[in-house]
Amino acid sequence: FLPHLVASLEQVEQTYIMVKPDGVQRGLVGEIISRFERKGFKLTGLKLFQCPKELAEEHYKDLKTKSFYPTLIDYITSGPVVCMVWEGVGVVASARKLIGSTNPLQAEPGTIRGDLAVQTGRNVVHGSDSPENGKRETALWFKEGELYEWTPAQAPWLME
Ligand code: UDP
Numbered sequence: 001f002l003p004h005l006v007a008s009l010e011q012v013e014q015t016y017i018m019v020k021p022d023g024v025q026r027g028l029v030g031e032i033i034s035r036f037e038r039k040g041f042k043l044t045g046l047k048l049f050q051c052p053k054e055l056a057e058e059h060y061k062d063l064k065t066k067s068f069y070p071t072l073i074d075y076i077t078s079g080p081v082v083c084m085v086w087e088g089v090g091v092v093a094s095a096r097k098l099i100g101s102t103n104p105l106q107a108e109p110g111t112i113r114g115d116l117a118v119q120t121g122r123n124v125v126h127g128s129d130s131p132e133n134g135k136r137e138t139a140l141w142f143k144e145g146e147l148y149e150w151t152p153a154q155a156p157w158l159m160e
């Protein structure tokens with residue numbers, strides 16, 4: 001076990017990141033994964049997946065009353081998505097920053113949505129909004145055997 005990682009173990013969070021169907025169709029999967037990878041977070045789950053309607057509804061259940069909910073469910077189930085779990089200290093808030101504002105026209109340049117999208121309804125990527133939702137969404141989209149615990153070779157060069 002690497003002693004330098006022990007101190008921060010309690011602060012380690014999980015976030016559920018998903019390349020939405022537009023990101024897959026537009027060939028942005030590598031570009032999006034690359035941004036989380038280069039930042040230094042750890043990938044613990046990854047799969048291409050066709051989302052069933054029931055899962056999309058469960059994932060977005062908090063938005064059920066919104067006018068855009070039916071089109072949101074159609075969008076998320078319209079083609080394969082790339083599901084990921086990224087792990088690290090502060091990963092939830094940091095991933096939201098890397099992703100940028102919900103409306104891509106308001107998202108800062110340098111963010112995924114700011115650089116790669118123009119419309120809220122086609123904003124290419126999802127990221128959990130709290131550590132609790134990171135856990136909830138990870139459990140929703142991944143089975144236990146699909147997640148991997150491992151120590152990246154670069155770990156001592158990322159965390160002191
Ligand atoms: N969405 C939409 N219209 C809106 C607001 C949201 O189509 O006016 C979609 C959009 O794809 C967004 C998702 O619903 O990413 C979830 O909304 P949320 O407010 O949770 O935004 P996010 O957390 O994805 O930034």
Ligand code: MG
Nearest residue numbers: 126127128129
């Ligand atoms: Mg959200």
